[in-house]
Amino acid sequence: MSRLKVGIVGATGYGGAELIRLLSNHPYFHIYSVYSSSQEHVELAEVYPHLAHLTYTLEQIDPVQMAKDIDLVFTATPSGISSKLVPQFVNEGLKVIDLSGDFRLNSEELYKTWYKKEPASQKYVQQSVYGLTEWFNENVQSSTFVANPGCYPTATLLGLAPVVKAQMVKEDSIIIDAKSGLSGAGRALSHVSHYAEINENMKIYKVNEHQHIPEIEQVLKQWNENVQPITFSTHLVPMTRGIMTTIYCTLKGSYTIDELHNLYTNSYQSSPFVRVRKQGTFPSTKEVSGSNYCDLGLTVDARTNRMTIVSVIDNLVKGAAGQAIQNANVMMDFEQQTGLHVLPVYP
Structure with missing residues (x-):
């Protein structure tokens, strides 16, 4: 063709x-x-x-x-x-x-x-349609105008989707602790991106004010209208690429890690770019660097009945350009992975 x-x-x-x-x-x-x-x-x-x-x-x-x-x-x-x-x-x-x-x-x-x-x-x-392809594939396929999700929302929503859609977590208990590499701030120079400011340093920013908060809440409410406002904190860390979101939520019932892990593996079995890690293992940002993958790790604390979800992406690929191409592939009826068969750059 x-x-x-x-x-x-x-x-x-x-x-x-x-x-x-x-x-x-x-x-x-x-x-x-x-x-x-x-x-x-x-x-x-x-x-x-x-x-x-x-x-x-x-x-x-x-x-x-x-x-x-x-x-x-x-x-x-x-x-x-x-x-x-x-x-x-x-x-x-x-x-x-x-x-x-x-x-x-x-x-x-x-x-x-x-x-x-x-x-x-x-x-x-x-x-426009919201282009989180793993969950809105049919909308993207029938559209000619896609709003590509933000980087933090991508990592967060892919991490939360299975349990929020299944209404397995308390709707007022969601807390997200997110960390990003400096490329998320863009190429324009500022005191934030100054080497002396970020090297050997870690900064919280836009506390309770990050513009991705309403985007995350809007999609969560589509999946469960009872979801309450989230707590979402963002930090800059001294690396170039990558996002790690550590998500905490209280379970409504006494679910085992086996049940939750099966839910996630089943939810993403047809999603080539979401990799659910084996029980007891958790991803790091370098393990997805340069690629369109989102890697997820899960655990449950039986003492508190809280679930912890670790979600990592490359903010410039799955959080931006890679996901945009994935959406374009779906829009044009190509396989999602077309042109995106890029393994992570490691180490």
């Missing part, structure tokens, strides 16, 4: 660079063009020397021309930018996978409160 032409808007960010890395090996998608609003006409290799063998020049964003040139566009732009760009692409008939947070929340007021920006038009929010 002829390859589909795709474009990448926001190619100068880390998410854009990962899209280029992964799509370069895709048998059915061809990167036709890359776009930037801040570095037009610059050679891509000047921005990312590790891509020196590629001859792309960053092009001006022109939705009308793009609709003539390409079939699908990935928008790896900051929140507040996609809300203005994506509707133009949709109106021109382009298929869109948006990696920002602009189309994930159903409520305008929630978006204003948590993102501190003006929301996208509800017309387009309602057209």
Whole structure:
């Protein structure tokens, strides 16, 4: 079959660079063009020397021309930018996978409160589907516009989904302790990303204010309308890639680890990118680095009747570019794994 032409808007960010890395090996998608609003006409290799063998020049964003040139566009732009760009692409008939947070929340007021920006038009929010493919596969398959989940929500929701959907945990007991590598903060320089600030250091940030909180709660409530507000804490750790979420929740009944482990293995038996670890073993971030895998480890404390779930992903792959390509595969009726057969980089 002829390859589909795709474009990448926001190619100068880390998410854009990962899209280029992964799509370069895709048998059915061809990167036709890359776009930037801040570095037009610059050679891509000047921005990312590790891509020196590629001859792309960053092009001006022109939705009308793009609709003539390409079939699908990935928008790896900051929140507040996609809300203005994506509707133009949709109106021109382009298929869109948006990696920002602009189309994930159903409520305008929630978006204003948590993102501190003006929301996208509800017309387009309602057209989009939430792309957590493991649980919304049919929605993605029938869509032409996907809102790619956030990195923290991906790790958290994949960890919680089986027990929340089965209503096995107390709805007011969910606590998430999340840690991320520095690439999650983006490529722009700030005091947070300064070497002297993060080296040999660990920081909690956006305490009770992280914009991914309402996204997580919105999906949890779709699975169980009785879920109460969660406690969600995020930390920066001195590594480049990776997210680890350690999730605590109180069980409603006396479930054994065998029962819970069977629930998870059965829930994800048809999900090629979710790997449930053997009982008594727990994943680390390096074991998924550079890959589209989410690894899960489970345990139950019989003294407290609390379940602990450990979920790890690469924030730039399963938490962004890899999941976006997975969604594009499903949208175009390809196998989910197409172009994503990438083993973790280890050590």
